[in-house]
Amino acid sequence: MMGQLSSGQERLFYSFNLEDHIPTNHLLRSIDRCLDLSDLRHYLTDFYSPIGRPSIDPELMIRMLVVGYCYGIRSERRLCEEAHLNLAYRWFCRLSLEDEVP
Template sequence: MGKNSGQIDIFNNIIFEKLIPKDHLLIKIDSIIDFSFVYDLVKDRYSDIGRESKDPVMMLKICLLEYLYTLSDPEVVARVRTDVAFRWFLGLNIEDDVPDDTTISHFRINRLGDEYFDNFFNDYSFAEKP
């Protein structure tokens, strides 16, 4: 299971600080929710075989962006490519690659699954599951 370093370099940090308002919805969400629970939620759905996957926290945050902004998989990919607030929220530097829409749907269907996906976006009961 891949994990982003979460480190945004100083150049990107300056850009993000200049362009993203301090009261932006994504900054508020990031300050309230610790998304590290996602690693435990999906750890049994990953294998040690093959290439490293995309960071599941980033992938769940992409699903959250879709939900919040009513975006499809291709639409969220396009927004992540151009929206600095989206990139900051996902922990991506300006030059980092963006997952494609099929990677997002694969994560939602095969890694997260219907039950956890529905619980996260409807009643947050996922935190009580083993």
């Protein structure tokens, strides 16, 4: 008997943790253990204006550039597309499934 995918009502809530879906031996996990950007905002505070449009988080920017460098993604537009699709990239950039990629 051939099975058929039921197309019932979609779930309203999902329990999904990115941490559980990134392998322990993934390259980005190794880099994340060594990368400490906790003081980055403190060092860059003087370079940002208090008025105007809010900028992209500098830690997110650095993390995305590291991903681009490690995986040979030269285009920033392509990097944003890849970060939107790849769960490991989202995890490394500290983006949840709902967060918008800049």
